[in-house]
Amino acid sequence: xxxxxxxxxxxxxxxxxxxxxxxxxxxxxxxxxxxxxxxxxxxxxxxxxxxxxxxxxxxxxxxxxxxxxxxxxxxxxxxxxxxxxxxxxxxxxxxxxxxxxxxxxxxxxxxxxxxxxxxxxxxxxxxxxxxxxxxxxxxxxxxxxxxxxxxxxxxxxxxxxxxxxxxxxxxxxxxxxxxxxxxxxxxxxxxxxxxxxxxxxxxxxxxxxxxxxxxxxxxxxxxxxxxxxxxxxxxxxxxxxxxxxxxxxxxxxxxxxxxxxxxxx
Numbered sequence: 496x497x498x499x500x501x502x503x504x505x506x507x508x509x510x511x512x513x514x515x516x517x518x519x520x521x522x523x524x525x526x527x528x529x530x531x532x533x534x535x536x537x538x539x540x541x542x543x544x545x546x547x548x549x550x551x552x553x554x555x556x557x558x559x560x561x562x563x564x565x566x567x568x569x570x571x572x573x574x575x576x577x578x579x580x581x582x583x584x585x586x587x588x589x590x591x592x593x594x595x596x597x598x599x600x601x602x603x604x605x606x607x608x609x610x611x612x613x614x615x616x617x618x619x620x621x622x623x624x625x626x627x628x629x630x631x632x633x634x635x636x637x638x639x640x641x642x643x644x645x646x647x648x649x650x651x652x653x654x655x656x657x658x659x660x661x662x663x664x665x666x667x668x669x670x671x672x673x674x675x676x677x678x679x680x681x682x683x684x685x686x687x688x689x690x691x692x693x694x695x696x697x698x699x700x701x702x703x704x705x706x707x708x709x710x711x712x713x714x715x716x717x718x719x720x721x722x723x724x725x726x727x728x729x730x731x732x733x734x735x736x737x738x739x740x741x742x743x744x745x746x747x748x749x750x751x752x753x754x755x756x757x758x759x760x
Contacts (some may be wrong), residue, residue, distance in 0.1 A: 514603060518610035540570045540619050551690045559692045561633035561721065567623050568720055569689040569713050572651060575616045576709050577680055579609045579655035584662045584673050605663075609656055612759065616648065627721070635723050643719040643726055650731075651712050654738040660745025664752040688713055708734050 544566045551557045551566075559565050583605060590604050627634050665672045686703065687710045688696040695703070704710045711734040716724035 500753070514607045514610060517603075517607035518614065521608060522614045540567065540574055541622075543570050544573070547690055557690070557692075561627075561631050564627045564631045564634070564721060565717065567626065568660035568716055570599060571616065571619045572621060572647075572713050572716055573684065573687065573689055573709065574619075575612055575651060576655055577684075578615075579612045581676065581680065582612070583608055583659035584666050584676060585665065586659070599675045605659055609652060609659065611746065612655075613648075613652065620644070623720075627738035638723040640719045640723060640725050644716060646733075647712055647716050647719065647726065650735050650738055651709075653742055654708055654712070654734075657738060657745045660749050661741065664745075664748045664754050667668070667752050674695065683709070686710070691728075693717075704730060705733055708737050718747060 544563065547566050547570075548563055552559075552562045586604060586608060587601070590608075628637065662672055662676055686700065686707060688704075691699075693714060696710070704714055711727075711730045715731055715734075718724045718726055
């Protein structure tokens with residue numbers, strides 16, 4: 496029973512083309528009515544970075560080197576995680592027409608939505624690389640370890656998909672989950688090393704990089720993109736294992752509750 500959802504998805508034809516088409520459409524629709532259009536995909540993290548830069552660098556006098564880039568890369572990972580999880584809590588309700596009146600598997604709806612966020616992620620990652628290599632005076636330049644970011648993103652994608660599956664299916668039986676997750680992510684934001692140096696973070700919250708999977712991804716993201724180092728492999732393996740465990744849990748819940756979504760929402 497558990498494998499039915501995944502097996503059903505893999506048995507269909509034109510999966511990749513359909514997922515990519517849906518992702519592109521959703522990404523464009525997100526900014527369709529805004530006058531600045533797709534430019535908002537870049538402006539949001541830049542505006543966030545500017546605010547936190549003023550607070551932590553200018554007012555609180557943070558001594559973290561390359562602090563603008565330090566903030567930028569942390570916010571790119573965090574914003575993808577936040578958009579992918581909060582934006583899918585009501586997905587079985589808002590996109591009910593897709594799985595009721597077409598032959599789309601529910602899993603495809605989740606993946607295409609998170610894929611649309613992936614477009615924004617890589618757009619911002621390119622902007623980060625331009626900023627870090629051509630503007631940031633403390634840049635160490637390109638290293639072969641930068642390519643690790645692809646696996647880190649895959650880890651982040653699996654983690655976001657897993658939590659999306661769990662939250663959206665719990666929403667079927669408890670609508671309050673939307674407000675609870677909003678409060679929880681606000682709390683988690685300040686318990687992630689987005690503005691803090693790794694030393695400050697570990698001194699204040701020892702071993703919390705293992706208790707907070709998004710923290711481990713951000714830490715390793717900075718190692719491979721800004722420090723010229725490979726990821727902390729122990730932390731990397733732990734984060735991947737945790738993400739796949741949550742994904743398995745999410746698929747179980749989808750298999751259990753997803754079939755009742757149409758009648759309950």
